[in-house]
Amino acid sequence: MRNKIYEISILILFFLLSTIKIVSAECNFKIRFGENVLKIKDFIDINTEDNLILEKYSISYLDVCPNENLDENTNVSYTFIDDELANIRIVVNNFNENNDASNTLKLMKYVKQNFGDFDTGQNPKIYNYFNSWKINNEIIIYKRIRNQFNIIEEELFITNEKYDEKMNRINARIEKGEIKR
Numbered sequence: 001m002r003n004k005i006y007e008i009s010i011l012i013l014f015f016l017l018s019t020i021k022i023v024s025a026e027c028n029f030k031i032r033f034g035e036n037v038l039k040i041k042d043f044i045d046i047n048t049e050d051n052l053i054l055e056k057y058s059i060s061y062l063d064v065c066p067n068e069n070l071d072e073n074t075n076v077s078y079t080f081i082d083d084e085l086a087n088i089r090i091v092v093n094n095f096n097e098n099n100d101a102s103n104t105l106k107l108m109k110y111v112k113q114n115f116g117d118f119d120t121g122q123n124p125k126i127y128n129y130f131n132s133w134k135i136n137n138e139i140i141i142y143k144r145i146r147n148q149f150n151i152i153e154e155e156l157f158i159t160n161e162k163y164d165e166k167m168n169r170i171n172a173r174i175e176k177g178e179i180k181r
Contacts, residue, residue: 026065026067026068026110026114027061027064027065027068027076027090028064028065029064029076029078029088030043030064031078031085032085033084033085033086033087033138033159033160033162033163034084034085034162034163035084035085036083036084037055037080037083037084037085038083039085040057040078043059043063044057044059044078053081053082053170053179054079054080054081054170054179055079055080055083056077056078056079056080057077057078057080058075058076058077058078058091059075059076060074060075060076061074061075061076061090063076064076065090065110068106068110069106070090070092070106070107070110071092071101071102071104071106071107072101073092073093073094073095073100073101074090074091074092074093074101074106074107075090075091075093076088076089076090076091077089077090077091079167081163081166081167081170084163085163086159086163086166086167087157087158087159087163087164087167088157088158088159089155089156089157089158090107090110090155090156091154091155092107092152092154092155094151094152094153094154095151096151097149097150097151099150099151099152101154102144102152102154103125105124105125107142107154107155107156108120108124108127108142108144108154110156111131111142111156115133115135115140115142116133118131118142127144128144128145128146129144129145130142130143130144130145137160137161138158138159138160139157139158139159139160139161139164140156140157140158141156141157141158142155142156142157143155143157
């Protein structure tokens with residue numbers, strides 16, 4: 001009787017452990033929100049003399065996500081506001097309506113594995129929407145939308161509330177013509 005209870009307990013424990021999803025982002029972006037732009041100078045060529053309010057730098061995903069098997073046409077983009085990291089974007093570049101890079105579904109699989117599953121319907125290749133999460137004060141948005149030229153715009157956008165608000169204020173000033181991009 002005691003062995004039977006032990007066996008059942010082990011079986012239940014095994015089942016519970018096998019259903020738990022362990023979430024861990026494999027990309028090492030090498031910098032955190034709010035940190036100074038100079039922290040990335042070792043892996044990105046930057047011009048610190050421009051002294052712009054808004055600065056953007058891009059690199060290949062291989063520099064920060066080498067083990068993720070993303071498509072070769074994927075870049076990581078860092079946006080800085082007043083020299084502080086404000087957001088990170090992983091962008092898949094499709095160069096024509098064949099959408100070869102997005103049709104591999106590699107970024108979508110990465111997002112699902114690291115931030116949470118979401119409904120893509122029966123055929124994920126025709127998914128045409130976005131999904132968002134708020135995890136530990138970070139705002140995460142995955143977007144996969146066809147534009148007017150039938151090219152899929154696919155990206156993962158990561159920021160936090162503080163820098164999302166700052167970016168909204170800067171975009172409003174850009175629209176008013178108060179500052180240039």
